Amino acid sequence: MSYKNFPMVPRVVFGRGSFNQLSEIIAPKRLNVSAPFIFLVDDVFKGDAWLTSRIPLSYEDKVIYISSKEEPKTEQVDSLVEEIILTSSQGASGIIGIGGGTLLDLAKAVAIMLNNEGEAKDYQGWDLVKNPAVYHVGIPTISGTGAEVSRTTVLTGPKMKLGINSDFTPFDQVVLDPELTKGVPTNQWFYTGMDCFIHCIESLNGSYLNTFSQTYGDMAFQLCKEIFLEDHLSASDAQDKLMMASWHGGMSIAYSQVGVAHAMSYGLSYLLGTKHGIGNCIVFDHLEEFYPEGVKLFKEMKTKYSIELPKGICTNLDDSEFDVMINISLSLEPLWENALGKNWKKIITRDKLKELYQKM
Template sequence: MVPKVVFGEGCFDQLTTILSSHKKDKAPFIYLIDDVFETNTEFIDKINLRFNDKLIFVSAAEEPKTSQVDELVKDIRSEFTNLPSGIIGIGGGTLLDLAKAVSIMLTNKGSAADYQGWDLVKKKAVYHVGIPTISGTGAEVSRTTVLTGPVRKLGINSDFTPFDQVILDPELTQGVPKNQWFYTGMDCFIHCVESLNGTFLNAFSQSYGEKAYDLCMEIFLKEDSLSDAESRAKLMMASWHGGMSIAYSQVGVAHAMSYGLGYVLGTKHGIGNCIVFNQLEEYYGEDVVLFKKMVEKHGIEIPQGVCANLTDEQMEIMINVAMGMVPLWENAFGEEWQSIVTPEKLKELYLKM
């Protein structure tokens, strides 16, 4: 679990104080920042750079890749003799996952692709801080950093992955485009649905999942009663609670199939979950009905026909990637999941998307 977290409007201003006790001699802090902030001088000025600290602006247009992590680690090692004092990720799920992965790979040998899986990391990561600027992914609290590798899309899931410190400032989520706000918020809602309906459910995950689910209902179906500030703060808390829920259980069908979309088509995680979940009434019943009400209420268009022109080879790869997410299927259907989830069934579902 994340050992330290601060929350509240304007708490980003505490960053310098928080980092001061972790500064090592001649060792920089490396900031990985969503490049949408590159021209926001007011925001950048709040980051109190000292000595050889470094800002690296990264595009979040594509899902994070193992090759991207390897390149960032190579560049940091070539520029600095000492290990950094810390890695600070500022942005959405892509930047937070990159920050977690880079902090791990600075102390572990090989490629990030070597660590895609469960509990493969052996050495403690460099100190790392997560600062989300969009809410819903749960990446700020998750023990997973999801990466697309050369042969699969799979997370580095380990006890060394979670951030050492998280700063939750709802002010930073102002100005997020509506579609992106919705898709990422639905990532949180789907986390809760899959956790609460899964076979891995326990009292810990249920308590967090139910709270996040209720917050999502309030935000996305009764939003008219909330001010913008209240809505931002509650979605940030929903994201945190949703991430905590799946940390002690798992996600399910939508996420497993979304990984296939992401690997083959490069579909961003949030929108990919929405595309899949839209077709899962067979498994998640009333929650899919509620999801469709949310889509209608906020005037969101879910892309259609994204799998219509896939080649047979692409479809096979997509199915294999999805079926490789064994813990997700076990959570959804139990140990006998393979009697329910077949390549034929997945193809049928993908062709509806």
């Protein structure tokens, strides 16, 4: 039997205020004074001097602000790559992503595409990347997606929503500074935190489960229950713990897979542009049949934080639109096999999926 030789983030720094060490972390990686570091930063921080004044710019380094209101797209990656190539005659020393899952995924994808020919859409899938990425650093400012640790970068392309899954995708360096998550609004904090919780539920209940995944999944699951159901944590403790839950949740799917909620939320995201975290929540709310215990806990958490999920988002869709979502969802075969086993096609029919989508 052949086991997956899984790449991990080789360097990580954790701690409140560790963002201040970014300059000394990246300095040795500068190729020359004409090869800039490119900082891709969530535009919610534009004008926020508390964070932006600490970005260590020198020589020809550049900050590009990017909106995270929409999911990352392959064409967006291509245009960023083109912009960087045109303005950096000596190439880029590195790409540094600062933000949530959208920014981290863009940073990973741009770093890959700077060293690989063609367009980002050509690399959506598993193990299609030929050349190592440019040096890239991930700095999450919200916790839950696991994008800081995963070997995928989830992108919406012209034909599908699918990650660039490769051994060259993971960051070379991650800076985990829980202080950076302090300004996140409650709803967004909840949706992204639930992405982590759902990672754990899908991994721990999947047919791909093994001891590697289970130990990380168990830890993230316990942390999520503590953060979202107990009352004794201070704000800073909750920030620290959710940052580590996100890391462990990302690791729990590294050697296994996600499941039904993710497979279906990719369909919502592709057709309706639903953001990943909230999409997972909308789907998961209707999955008692597959994850009874997990959904029960999720509903308790939702009540505790007075979260009202959008309803009726699929009410006015026609059959062709349902077909688009169903096709996207069914194309994610490893997710279905993990969730339901080798015979998943007998359990999940197109009619079954349509019926579930109609509830949303």
